[in-house]
Amino acid sequence: MKINCTIILFVFAMMVGVMVTLSSNSILMMWVGLELTMISFIPLMTVDGSSGGESSMKYFIIQSVSSCMLVMSILLMLMLMITDYMMVMSLCIKVGLAPFHNWIMSMVDGLSYLMTFMLLSIMKISPIFIISFTNFNFMLLIMITLIIGSISGLNQNSIRKLMSYSSIYNLGFVFSGVYLNSIWSVYLIVYSLILMMIIYLLMNLNVNYLNQFIFNSFNIKEKMNLWICMLSLGGMPPTLGFFNKIIIFETMILYNEYMLLMIMVSSSLLIMFFYMRMSLISMMIFSLCMKWNLYVSSYVSYILLVLNLLMFPLFILMKSVN
Known part of the structure; x- marks a missing residue:
């Protein structure tokens, strides 16, 4: 633009x-x-x-x-x-x-x-x-959102639609924060930060569909950045996205919403599957990139890694202080 x-x-x-x-x-x-x-x-x-x-x-x-x-x-x-x-x-x-x-x-x-x-x-x-x-009970809508967002993304080839279903899935967590507590703003800010990192990488890589990852010429730094960002969006510890989900899980336990917690954990496994499918295809299958092509494209790569890996201990420290 x-x-x-x-x-x-x-x-x-x-x-x-x-x-x-x-x-x-x-x-x-x-x-x-x-x-x-x-x-x-x-x-x-x-x-x-x-x-x-x-x-x-x-x-x-x-x-x-x-x-x-x-x-x-x-x-x-x-x-x-x-x-x-x-x-x-x-x-x-x-x-x-x-x-x-x-x-x-x-x-x-x-x-x-x-x-x-x-x-x-x-x-x-x-x-x-x-x-x-509002004082509306969103429990049923949250469950529907988590299930649809996690299952519908499994058969998608378009990366934009994958990101959209991922956003719908994360809306379930955001509305859980709205329904039970006022922590929705923290979750939305952290999710937007991680999404911004992934969008930045996808814009630089110029890929629109999953099959474009199979025959790629990405260097190892670009692949590692994408992998770490996908792990973070999926909520894998010790990345930044795990902090988001652990707060919602603790809130579910605090309010005795065990049924919703079980759906969240189960749907998180499905979400992690198609995140890993996107990143592992580019890293492990039919890569056209030469093994000695390990140059660093930009310093933004280091910034992405630092934000995802080192911000999580900072949030844990802030949480323990409060």
Whole structure:
């Protein structure tokens, strides 16, 4: 993406929309922040490719329908009617929580990796923040999200769809934090950081499908970075992603939610399988890279390794202090 004044303007407006939602104490102002974020994100989707126009139109239609539902629920709320279900459903559609996730799969292949990162991380902040103020019981939706996110990604060849199903799966953990405690923000921040590392690597490697990993010319540093980031996203100790999951697991035990904990652990095994499939294919199968081609591409590689491996003990220390 070539940076120009228009892109800077829309990115700035998108971040302002997020900040308006986070800093408002009125549901109407939160809705204004949501709409500002959406209107600013749509032009960015069309920057990097011709297929972005179709994806932006799908995104606009889905978000418009959910916004109408949200406004209707706000109006009914002002009339003192019970509208929790309509409000929660509209926000779940906006964030792509299962079973309202199919619109993400239909548009994600038309987006660039940078827009995919924004869709799967930044665009989820405002709806989840509003959802955190509701008293809705998300237990059934969390279970459905964990199961769909972990199973549906097993037969995917598109890396963008894999990342999307991974995002849906991690939404189950985020909503567990919303449902039981206020720790969802920590989980979402750490997940977004790990996702940003993986998106950066995939952009540099210029791969879009799993079969492109089979015949590759990646050097060993690039493969190790991808492997460590995938381990971190899957929650393998002692990486940064393990800190995320262990906090949610401890919260499940604290609130005696053993059924949900069992589903989380079981689905984590499936998630780790297709993370490892992506990284191990590039490392072990039919590599065209010469064994002596071990040069370091950039110092960002070291930064990725340090963030994933050394941040975990720091978080453990912070947790023990608290």
